[in-house]
């Protein structure tokens with residue numbers, strides 16, 4: 001009977017039992033030796049299990065990760081050329097303290113006008129200003145160098161230190177009067193902005209496969225975009241977004257965000273398999289609240305009958321939309337000579 005120890009080969013066991021020279025050994029090679037493969041039989045369950053597990057891991061990596069997840073049999077273009085155009089629409093009326101009403105439409109609250117994604121929802125102040133002299137603290141004229149800017153004082157110093165009252169002197173400052181007050185808005189100016197709509201027209205072009213696609217439906221119905229509203233489940237292909245829905249999808253309530261403004265990132269993701277029908281190639285939208293405050297100032301200028309300049313200064317709080325487009329399109333056929341992936345399939 002031949003007894004095989006844990007890591008002994010069959011040959012070695014046979015050699016050991018008959019006392020013959022081991023082929024390939026120093027003793028074997030000295031004569032007419034020959035070489036052959038040796039098989040090791042390991043009678044150890046743990047080692048056997050580890051061996052099978054390693055084989056499974058390699059197979060799983062190749063089939064699961066390389067072929068199924070990473071689609072290793074396809075070529076991929078992940079650098080689309082993109083174009084995004086936005087239009088904000090909606091109308092609202094505000095009533096000022098003097099009971100005068102003002103009508104706001106897209107031309108008033110969209111900023112920059114119809115290009116970026118921004119909308120005003122609150123107005124802190126609206127001042128009619130003209131250039132005048134204002135004051136800053138000092139003891140003598142040298143404390144007020146001519147032309148030095150007063151960043152938060154809205155002007156530049158004239159070089160004069162003037163009496164403010166019996167105890168204080170101030171630098172004379174040349175700037176727009178009256179100056180802003182620093183109070184915060186107490187309620188959103190355009191509460192109706194919740195129902196305003198944002199139209200996002202996006203086109204992507206994957207040059208590697210000569211494939212381009214837009215998010216707007218090619219339709220002859222002129223009322224389609226005016227009447228549809230995006231819904232992730234019931235209407236995912238409509239590119240018109242209700243502002244209230246976008247804010248809610250970003251996890252915020254419109255009333256809170258509209259008061260001091262905010263910034264929302266809209267991410268458009270094109271992840272299409274060009275080996276499938278391109279009709280199924282639709283973008284996915286996601287909304288993330290990026291910042292809880294957003295405001296900016298704007299002014300319009302005019303002159304009175306004596307040609308004195310005036311300006312209407314507004315500090316506007318609003319919701320800003322930052323739109324980013326990402327995408328990758330895998331295709332089974334490697335491109336040659338910049339021909340389209342689809343053309344390859346049709347051949």
Ligand SMILES: Nc1ncnc2c1ncn2[C@@H]1O[C@H](COP(=O)(O)OP(=O)(O)OP(=O)(O)O)[C@@H](O)[C@H]1O
Pocket residue numbers: 087088089197198199222223225226227240
């Ligand atoms: N924010 C929006 N909400 C709803 N519909 C919109 C919005 N922006 C544009 N649309 C509609 O989408 C369609 C395509 O807009 P596009 O800007 O290409 O055309 P337009 O004729 O210049 O639009 P407009 O009505 O502004 O004159 C139009 O029917 C337009 O009325």
